[in-house]
Amino acid sequence: MSRADGILRVVLTGKWFDMIESGEKREEYRGSHWAAKLLQPWIEKQWPRKLSEYGHGDFFPYHTLVASRGYTSRTLTRKIKRIRWGTPRPEWSGDTVTGKCFIIELEDA
Numbered sequence: 198m199s200r201a202d203g204i205l206r207v208v209l210t211g212k213w214f215d216m217i218e219s220g221e222k223r224e225e226y227r228g229s230h231w232a233a234k235l236l237q238p239w240i241e242k243q244w245p246r247k248l249s250e251y252g253h254g255d256f257f258p259y260h261t262l263v264a265s266r267g268y269t270s271r272t273l274t275r276k277i278k279r280i281r282w283g284t285p286r287p288e289w290s291g292d293t294v295t296g297k298c299f300i301i302e303l304e305d306a
Contacts, residue, residue, distance in 0.1 A: 205234075205259040205277065205301070214266040216289070218273050220306055225262065226285045227299040235259075235280055235299050256280040262301060276304040 207225065209217070216222035227235065237257055259280065265272045279302050285294050 200234075200257055200259075203258065203260045204263055205261070206263045206265075208268060209264045209266060211266055212291075213289075214264060214271075214273065217264065217275065217303065218306075222289045223303050223305070224286065224289055225264070225301040225303065226290050226294040227301065228294060229298070231299050259301075262303060275306065278302040278304050 207227075209225070213222065213225070217225065235256055237255055256279075259277050262275045262277050263272055264275075281300050281302070282297060283300050284296075285298055285300065290298075
């Protein structure tokens with residue numbers, strides 16, 4: 198689970214996993230506590246910088262998301278379009294993420 202392989206591994210609840218697997222949900226959201234994992238090392242040292250200032254090059258260049266359905270062996274893999282800081286779509290975040298967050302945009306399966 199190192200950055201070196203460019204693969205971002207996450208654990209999802211059944212609802213969000215199923216929505217991504219079906220193609221209905223095309224973004225995954227992570228709170229600000231994910232900064233150490235998602236930001237480039239030189240940007241991470243500047244933390245906490247005003248998150249609205251982060252640009253595309255500030256994020257670690259993950260190319261693939263591997264998500265597991267809870268703590269089971271069931272997984273899915275999606276290519277990552279980009280990572281950005283912004284406001285989540287309510288239909289894809291429910292009440293699990295409020296306010297601004299890291300948005301991991303996914304390519305279609």
